[in-house]
Amino acid sequence: MSEGTPAEDGNEQPATSVGGPGAAAQVEVGDNGSGPDGETDEYGELLAALGRTFDQDCRIAIHESGHIIAARLLGNPLGGATADPGPGYEGRVWGERHVEAFAEGGGDASDVRETLASVMPGPGEDRSSVADVFASVYGHCIELAAGRAAEHMLLGDDDKRSALDDLRQARELALLICKSEGAVESFIAHCDIAARDLLMPYGDVVMTLSIVLRIKRTLDGAEIDQIIRDVETRKALALEQRRRAEWRKSELAAARFRVECEPLPAARSRHCSHDQAS
Structure with missing residues (x-):
């Protein structure tokens, strides 16, 4: 008070x-x-x-x-x-x-x-x-x-x-x-x-x-509790949105890495074939 x-x-x-x-x-x-x-x-x-x-x-x-x-x-x-x-x-x-x-x-x-x-x-x-x-x-x-x-x-x-x-x-x-x-x-x-x-x-x-x-x-008490719930819900929603955005960034980074690595097996195969021919 x-x-x-x-x-x-x-x-x-x-x-x-x-x-x-x-x-x-x-x-x-x-x-x-x-x-x-x-x-x-x-x-x-x-x-x-x-x-x-x-x-x-x-x-x-x-x-x-x-x-x-x-x-x-x-x-x-x-x-x-x-x-x-x-x-x-x-x-x-x-x-x-x-x-x-x-x-x-x-x-x-x-x-x-x-x-x-x-x-x-x-x-x-x-x-x-x-x-x-x-x-x-x-x-x-x-x-x-x-x-x-x-x-x-x-x-x-x-x-x-x-x-x-x-x-x-x-x-x-x-x-x-x-x-x-x-x-x-x-x-x-x-x-x-x-x-x-x-x-x-x-x-x-x-x-x-x-x-x-x-x-x-x-x-009154009910109004107080509703305000608290609203703020906490908004915070939880913001955290979840941020978590999903970070997860999406990780997925995109993994996809780019996969694309960059895909040519390597083919190049390695050609190199092995050249060695065998020699």
């Missing part, structure tokens, strides 16, 4: 190519749709109403898209996402069954920590009964770190202020399994790296999703 403090003013440009098959996501910050007569388009009017610049809106959409892709890669279904602001946030992603919790003000990590802290095992106590809690904390902290990872991957930096709430919630969850401030910091640093590694092969998907999110403003 992008925290309520908008990104820093400036000319940040989401124009970073992400490596990987079919990945070439580049966006330039330029004309935002104003016509030659200087009239502001609907998107410009929306940004003005939200109090955002174009660069800030791009950053927020990329941030939320990082959360989305991380959640889906970790196998977590989503209820939806929005790039529009609300109470205490600039953008938000929510789980399939978390809408009611958010509506009742109970979807925060602090609520989770308060509920579970009393049942977490102490030193020497069996932890098998809460193994799922450890796994859930780990996965969710990676999701929380993925917004910053997406910003760094596609923008070349990450605005800490846009991720203050993510960091706060990650710390709340980390305190369930970490016993010291140093352990919390190390755990969050590890989750930052894990989120980056998770997203890196899917930079083109993050970029595509962020563009659609900026256009539609809010997406």
Whole structure:
């Protein structure tokens, strides 16, 4: 979730190519749709109403898209996402069954920590009964770190202020399994790296999703999954077309080689006949 403090003013440009098959996501910050007569388009009017610049809106959409892709890669279904602001946030992603919790003000990590802290095992106590809690904390902290990872991957930096709430919630969850401030910091640093590694092969998907999110403003879970499927299908098709083109080149090269080699047996036969006659 992008925290309520908008990104820093400036000319940040989401124009970073992400490596990987079919990945070439580049966006330039330029004309935002104003016509030659200087009239502001609907998107410009929306940004003005939200109090955002174009660069800030791009950053927020990329941030939320990082959360989305991380959640889906970790196998977590989503209820939806929005790039529009609300109470205490600039953008938000929510789980399939978390809408009611958010509506009742109970979807925060602090609520989770308060509920579970009393049942977490102490030193020497069996932890098998809460193994799922450890796994859930780990996965969710990676999701929380993925917004910053997406910003760094596609923008070349990450605005800490846009991720203050993510960091706060990650710390709340980390305190369930970490016993010291140093352990919390190390755990969050590890989750930052894990989120980056998770997203890196899917930079083109993050970029595509962020563009659609900026256009539609809010997406439900089914729309998110369809966008991901479309991008992955196009990538697979491009790879298959390239594979077939390479195979065709190999076939043509083999055919040329065969043609060049065919006269050799006849020449060798004539040479042998000449030797026998001698």
